[in-house]
Amino acid sequence: MFKKILIANRGEIAVRIIRACREMGIQTVAVYSEMDKEALHTQLADEAVCIGPAPAKNSYLNMENIINATLLTGAEAIHPGFGFLSENSKFAKMCKQCQITFIGPSSEIIDKMGNKAEARKTMMEVGVPIIPGSKEPITAAEDGIDIAKEIGYPVIIKASAGGGGKGMRIVNSEEEFINSFKMAQKEAMNSFSDDHMYIEKYLVNPRHIEFQILADEFGNVIHLGERDCSIQRRHQKLIEESPSVVIDEDLRTRMGDAAILAAHAVKYTNAGTIEFLLDKNKDFYFIEMNTRIQVEHPVSEMVTGIDLIKEQINIAFGNPLEITQKDVKITGHAIECRINAEDPDHNFRPSPGTIENLHLPGGNGIRIDSALFCGYKIPPTYDSMIAKLIVYGRDREEAIKKLRSSLGEFIVQGVKTNIDFQYKIINHPKFQAGNVDTHFVQELMSEEEN
Template identity: 65%
Template sequence: MFKKVLIANRGEIAVRIIRACREAGILTVAVYSDIDKEALHTQLADEAVCIGPAKSQDSYLNTTNIISACVLTGADAIHPGFGFLSENAKFAKMCKECNIKFIGPDYTSIELMGNKAEARKLMKEAGVPVVPGFEGTIYNEDHGIRIAKDIGYPVMIKASAGGGGKGIRVAFNEKEFRVGFNTAKAEAKACFGDDTLYIEKFVQRPRHIEFQILADSYGNVIHLGERECSLQRKNQKVLEEAPSTFLTEKLRREMGEIAKKAAKACHYENAGTIEFLVDKDCNYYFMEMNTRIQVEHPITEMITGIDIVREQLKIASGETLLIKQKDIVLKGHAIECRINAEDPTKEFMPCPGKITELHVPGGMGIRIDSAIYCGYKIPHCYDSMIAKLISFGKDRNEAIIKMKRALGEFAIGGVKTNIDYQYSILETEEFLKGEYDTSFLGEMKVKNNA
């Protein structure tokens, strides 16, 4: 096992990784930008190193400074968390060349699955169902229009190097395609430095269901069941639950085996997620693979009893995956609400600022992953998510009751949050029945008191 791990991230995921390392007897190094000097992860780690100014590109995306901090502190591994450098193949390769273990897959797998067009092609060859589309290079707007006509509208224009809901546009006709193609191309260039696009059929009103997988370096691959991630706003997940109310046990087993096949096709190692779109007739299609830990991993931990971050550490240190597929038994139900510093009544505008009061919920079946504290100043330059509230119950109804109770107790003063908005989701008839899809939140009206 590693002696010291550097966490190349911030916020709640950095805190989560520090906790897992401490329980495993591993020393930790936090890195931080100027504006994050008083952040919780810098206080919980054994060491903390400043890696640059507030802007992400000068600090949390500054590969040279992060590698230097690793060498300076004598850390023998780097955990990238999610976002920032977690799916950066060049950074993973840099770590390997510097004899630093990257806690994640090999850079070749990141590179392969990071290019969505190439990933589609590989999955198709491996017998994994994919959404009908075009795998080749799209040369220009007119070329794209010809492809869209062949596929048939509506189509989805997507960034090949995309992620996090960026670089995606839907077009129902040629006029919308021309606008969407150019805006997606510009957004992809700005977000990923790569404006390559691909086109696929737009599956209307699907469910977004993903499978968590673990794979070691000896060819052992298992899945830990699925997460329902259909509650999204502008392609950004808001609330997740596990297991999905939509899948039958038969479909769960079938999709789980397909997820394992997808992981084996790219010789995957460590924790990863296979994301599917599932239509109303239970046809499922591979969408993409996230080659990192997911924001929503806690709900899988709650229903399986498996510490996914701990497993990441063990796999990365060369241990064999001791958990077999037959050992995975899904028990109970878990829900995660992403708590953001934003104003739902003003188009979810981010609301950075100082937290003047804080009361966090507790009790049986409640977990909070967060890095906030009373007096903490939420920076303006990073993602607005400030906490993840997770509930667990013996069944879905109990998990909902516990979540509503916990949201009612959660008090954050000084900034606007989406706590009331999350509560309003739990009260909708569609959610209570489990009858919703990816379009639901876009059609749901925000209550005036949210």
């Protein structure tokens, strides 16, 4: 097994990885920007190396500095977490060239599945259902109009190399297409340095369902069931749960088989997520694959008892999966709330600052993934997510009760948070009935305005 792993990330995911490594008897190296010198992950790791100034491009996205820190400390592997360099094929290739194990798939697979148009093409070839849309990436708005006419409005314009809701626009008519296309394309270029776009049929009021997979180097692939990620704001997930209230055993088997087929199609290794949209007729369509650990991985861990970070490390070391599909049992119900330092009353603007008082909820079936501590200064430079609250119950009703209790006990003073907004979501009759889709949050906000 690896003796030392460098974590090329920050915040709660860095802390999560450090804790898994500790349990496995593996030493850890934290990297940090000048702004993160006193951050929790730097204090928990066995070693810590500064890799540059606060801006991410000069630190957490600085590939050369991270590689140098790895070589300097003698770490054998790098865990990228999520975000930053986790889906950067150039970085994965650099690791290989420097004989450092990248805890994730190969650069070739990242390239293949990171490009949405290429991923769609691959899924079509193996028979995984996809949403009707462009077969190849496009750069001209006129070509997009022709495709939209063929598949019918509404359509969604997406950045081919994108993610996280960047470079996306929903278009309801030809009159608004060109302007929307240019805006999405400009955003894609600014975010990903790539102006290739693709067009998809826009499904009205779908659910966002994703399947967690694990795949080793010996061709073994399993799935750990689904996560329902339909509670979103501007394509950013807020609440995730497992299992989904609308997935029965037959549909779970069919979607799980499709997820495994998708992984086999690209000879995938390590942890990954196959994301689908599910329409009102229970028809499902592949939308993308995330070639990394997900923010919401804890809910899968809670209902299966499988530690995904440890599995990632074991697979990267070259060990075969010890778990078969028959071993995966989904028990109970788990829900995760993302706690963000933001102000919902002012268009969710980020709220950096110093944590003056902090009380984290606890109890049976309550898990907090966070890097917060009293006196910690939340920087304005990075993502606003400061904690994940995960609850586990015997069933969904019990999980919701635990979530309500835990949110009421969760105190963060010194900055604004979305805790009260999350409380409104879980107390809404539609959420409690499981009757939600990807437009639920938008509808909730409209209700409050009226």
